[in-house]
Amino acid sequence: MSTFKAPKGTYDLIPPYSAKYLAVRDAISGPLRLSGYGYVETPGFEDVDLFARGVGESTDIVTKEMYTLTTKGGANLALRPEGTASVLRAALEANLHKAGGLPVKLWYSGSYYRYERPQKGRYRHFSQVGAEAIGAEDPALDAELIILADQAYRTLGLRDFRILLNSLGDQECRPVYREALQTFLRGLDLDEETVRRAEINPLRVLDDKRPEVQKQLAGAPMLRAYLCDACKAYHEEVRALITAAGVTFEDDEKLVRGLDYYTRTTFEFVHDGLGSQSAVGGGGRYDGLSEMIGGPALPSVGWALGVDRTVLALEAEGVEPDIPAATSVFAVALGEAKPVLFGLVTELRKSGIAADISYGGKGLKGAMKDANRSGARFAVVAGDRDLAEGVVQLKDMESGEQSPVALAEVAEVLRAKLA
DSSP states (O other): OOSOOOOTTOOOOOTTTHHHHHHHHHHHHHHHHTTTOEEOOOOSEEEHHHHHHHTOTTSHIIIIIOOEEEOTTOOEEEEOSOSHHHHHHHHHHTTGGGSSSSOEEEEEEEEEEOOOOOBTTBOSEEEEEEEEEESOOOHHHHHHHHHHHHHHHHHHTOOSEEEEEEEOOOTTTHHHHHHHHHHHHTTSOOOHHHHHHHHHOTHHHHTOOOHHHHHHTTTOOOGGGGOOHHHHHHHHHHHHHHHHTTOOOEEOTTOOOSSTTOEEEEEEEEEGGGTTOOEEEEEEEOTTHHHHTTOOOOOEEEEEEEHHHHHHHHHHHTOOOOOOOSOSEEEEEOTTOHHHHHHHHHHHHHTTOOEEEOOSSOOHHHHHHHHHHHTOSEEEEEOHHHHHHTEEEEEETTTOOEEEEETTTHHHHHHHHHO
């Protein structure tokens, strides 16, 4: 028993459970790779100010949840709590927006960190797959990303999720709504911290999940009534494109995202089988974020989908993702047959067949137990007598049938059976 344990609110991914996470990451990224999105990977920590400016100083993420540190050189860094600000920073630093036609399409996968109260579906270390389309203002991009996420979830076999959709307006209409909402909020009985938040970013108060706050928000002005004509037209085009693609969604005029940088289109993927942590992913348009972090005007849109919560959603629906067998062929070497079967395993691996061999000098009984545990479709068994006759014993692990096969032909036979 180890003296050490994983830190509170974190988890280890170990086989065979970890295979689900890999399957989810592959399924989410698959449609992106087919749609012109290139892979980007950023550092696990960034300058604190990147998140303070981009995510928003009034958000819980920045005020309460970021893991921060000061380096020996005096730099203030934070473990990344989300991906968008980091990806946009990387794109700007590499001048990707100057390299050719816009938008710059990027996808990423990685771990993120927030100091939260741990519970099922909410961890201090969590995994996401995200996508960003940087540098173009086009309803088709917003629709594309929503459609690709829907496609990824349906490819996994998920069915009981819902897409919530709203518009948060832009720099023209949102200030008018902001003033109306602040006027309404000033008349409520709110705690000191919430009052402060209402003055900095009142939309964040609408996102407050506490029942005592939600009860008072009945009758609050809704942003949809304040949208300018341009934002209304933009939102209607997004809705029309999604509908034409056969993707169902729900209009949710109360939907606001927990980050300050969102404008216009905002959306969330929720799964009702997860209890209080029902959001499995979300995103939206963030047309002003580039300027916030010192870049040029680059209207952009993106999303992040939680790998952890997607796995929980699959389990809630009883769906097992399509996971390829970790081992297709397992070699059991007896006597002096080890070098020969080791060579066979190496050859099979080179040809793309998942193969393994028993280690540690085990006898037939112990080695066959290893073969059973591996989940292999076939076992190749050989001892000194088999090698003298130039054969191996090929066992079908499902039917139990076993027959001799010429050693020189076994690789070809296995490739044919597993094709």
